[in-house]
Amino acid sequence: MTTNINPRLTQVFRFVRCSYADGVAELVYAFDHGEELTERVTFPHAPALPASHQAAFDEALKLLHLIAGVSYYKAGVPPRIEVAGGPLDDTTANLLDALYLHGLAEFAYRNGLDLRGRIAFPRLGAETSTSSRGGAAKPEAKALSLPHRTLVPIGGGKDSLVAVEAIKSIGGEATAVWVGNSPLIAACAERTGLPLLNIQRELAPGLFELNRLGAWNGHIPVTAVNSAILAVAAILYGFDSIAFANERSASAATLEYEGQLVNHQWSKGYTFEALLGDWLHRHVAADLDYCSLLRPYSELAVTRTFAKLTPYFDAFSSCNRNFKILGPKPADRWCGQCPKCHFVFLALAPFLAKPRLLSIFGRNLLDDENLAAGFDALLEYQDHKPFECVGEGAEARAAMYALNQRSEWQEDALVARFRSEILPQLDEKELAIEPWLQPSPEHRIPKRLQPALAFFE
Numbered sequence: 001m002t003t004n005i006n007p008r009l010t011q012v013f014r015f016v017r018c019s020y021a022d023g024v025a026e027l028v029y030a031f032d033h034g035e036e037l038t039e040r041v042t043f044p045h046a047p048a049l050p051a052s053h054q055a056a057f058d059e060a061l062k063l064l065h066l067i068a069g070v071s072y073y074k075a076g077v078p079p080r081i082e083v084a085g086g087p088l089d090d091t092t093a094n095l096l097d098a099l100y101l102h103g104l105a106e107f108a109y110r111n112g113l114d115l116r117g118r119i120a121f122p123r124l125g126a127e128t129s130t131s132s133r134g135g136a137a138k139p140e141a142k143a144l145s146l147p148h149r150t151l152v153p154i155g156g157g158k159d160s161l162v163a164v165e166a167i168k169s170i171g172g173e174a175t176a177v178w179v180g181n182s183p184l185i186a187a188c189a190e191r192t193g194l195p196l197l198n199i200q201r202e203l204a205p206g207l208f209e210l211n212r213l214g215a216w217n218g219h220i221p222v223t224a225v226n227s228a229i230l231a232v233a234a235i236l237y238g239f240d241s242i243a244f245a246n247e248r249s250a251s252a253a254t255l256e257y258e259g260q261l262v263n264h265q266w267s268k269g270y271t272f273e274a275l276l277g278d279w280l281h282r283h284v285a286a287d288l289d290y291c292s293l294l295r296p297y298s299e300l301a302v303t304r305t306f307a308k309l310t311p312y313f314d315a316f317s318s319c320n321r322n323f324k325i326l327g328p329k330p331a332d333r334w335c336g337q338c339p340k341c342h343f344v345f346l347a348l349a350p351f352l353a354k355p356r357l358l359s360i361f362g363r364n365l366l367d368d369e370n371l372a373a374g375f376d377a378l379l380e381y382q383d384h385k386p387f388e389c390v391g392e393g394a395e396a397r398a399a400m401y402a403l404n405q406r407s408e409w410q411e412d413a414l415v416a417r418f419r420s421e422i423l424p425q426l427d428e429k430e431l432a433i434e435p436w437l438q439p440s441p442e443h444r445i446p447k448r449l450q451p452a453l454a455f456f457e
């Protein structure tokens with residue numbers, strides 16, 4: 001299909017319509033009056049929806065349409081946004097304005113764009129005074145008596161597997177769910193021993209055509225898209241909670257640029273979690289909880305816990321090169337070249353026997369001088385943190401410092417380089433690993449799941 005317009009030259013991005021039938025959601029978008037772009041999400045073995053759940057389902061589907069539009073909007077970033085159903089209430093417009101601005105901040109930074117003041121979802125009462133915009137705050141939606149069971153999304157990496165085992169440790173009823181057709185994620189999901197749910201997502205083919213025509217391109221907040229898909233799934237299949245595995249460190253910005261914080265992982269952060277969690281309570285169901293089970297923990301606290309989960313060692317991978325839709329994937333599960341491989345190696349090293357770690361990665365990344373620049377960026381030494389899902393610079397430094405004190409690591413090329421070149425510029429009092437292992441009190445985990453936090457002690 002050709003869309004034969006250059007989206008960079010368009011004036012309006014249109015949320016045209018969304019529909020659902022027989023397990024398939026269709027989400028339709030267009031630029032100006034150009035050809036329609038249709039994304040499809042397929043829910044397997046979808047049960048019939050009880051009439052009492054229809055309104056909640058429609059709200060969740062509408063939000064999925066609005067959130068998934070970010071993949072297409074970014075191709076042109078035109079000055080105006082139109083929503084077929086009409087203007088949005090304030091909470092919905094606030095959620096979307098924030099998601100598109102912050103979730104596309106890396107995209108904007110890398111393309112030299114400034115989206116501030118450009119993204120404005122149409123909102124009720126916007127044409128009248130600002131103080132009365134959107135009318136009175138919407139009360140909570142009614143509770144749907146959703147079954148006490150949890151959707152646990154699986155990403156193929158360590159974090160979601162830790163969340164699975166934490167829920168299993170309290171005998172919680174849970175289903176391992178994943179979006180897309182990655183065999184690696186499927187293998188991890190199967191390894192959990194939980195019931196499985198694999199939802200398919202097909203981007204509009206026209207997007208790839210737009211990319212070939214020179215559309216704007218770059219990172220999108222994919223966790224928000226997956227979250228909205230799972231909110232629809234929770235109502236459809238009957239789950240009262242969605243427990244992501246987004247660690248505390250995900251809220252930390254990658255860099256600051258002209259007064260704006262740019263966070264590659266924005267939709268994994270706490271601000272988005274709170275916005276979406278509150279929105280679901282108000283618009284969908286008072287008893288549908290959206291949270292991250294790992295929110296109190298740093299990356300290092302998570303890797304310490306994961307280091308005990310040996311049955312997953314030959315199945316998991318955090319290397320995002322495995323998850324590309326197009327293009328080559330690594331020959332084995334770890335490419336060894338990307339920031340995720342570097343960070344996970346470094347963050348697991350203080351908690352795993354060295355031979356075990358080397359057998360997971362097939363090599364010793366800390367003994368390879370060619371990788372110095374990659375590890376420097378993780379330490380925020382002469383560079384900013386990479387645009388990837390990696391921990392904070394300070395926790396990477398704490399991990400490296402811990403290795404520098406271990407005889408089995410001390411002589412490896414990049415640990416020795418840390419000692420001679422970087423350490424003299426640091427304050428050793430700030431390099432202890434222990435503070436990173438302490439949980440923070442900030443989280444939105446529902447009472448029913450809170451006992452699972454004991455798994456991290």
Ligand SMILES: CC(=O)N[C@H]1[C@@H](OP(=O)(O)OP(=O)(O)OC[C@H]2O[C@@H](n3ccc(=O)[nH]c3=O)[C@H](O)[C@@H]2O)O[C@H](CO)[C@@H](O)[C@@H]1O[C@H](C)C(=O)N[C@@H](C)C(=O)N[C@@H](CCC(=O)O)C(=O)O
Binds near residue numbers: 207219222224322
């Ligand atoms: C796998 C990956 O890292 N992909 C990023 C990469 O995309 P690339 O062009 O190399 O290949 P594809 O992933 O195959 O994508 C093809 C095109 O499709 C567009 N696209 C893809 C998925 C989607 O949901 N919407 C889309 O519009 C994409 O723009 C490509 O042109 O580079 C892209 C540009 O920087 C990234 O956007 C791709 O990231 C994927 C959306 C992705 O799934 N990435 C996750 C592995 C990821 O980064 N997760 C973050 C979550 C952060 C968050 O806030 O959600 C993380 O773990 O930190």
Ligand SMILES: Nc1ncnc2c1ncn2[C@@H]1O[C@H](COP(=O)(O)OP(=O)(O)OP(=O)(O)O)[C@@H](O)[C@H]1O
Binds near residue numbers: 153157185245246
């Ligand atoms: N394809 C997917 N389907 C459903 N959820 C996903 C998918 N990819 C990632 N997620 C979820 O998004 C969250 C963030 O992903 P992330 O990549 O950080 O986690 P991970 O893959 O479990 O661990 P790691 O950080 O080691 O890669 C996790 O809860 C993960 O389960």
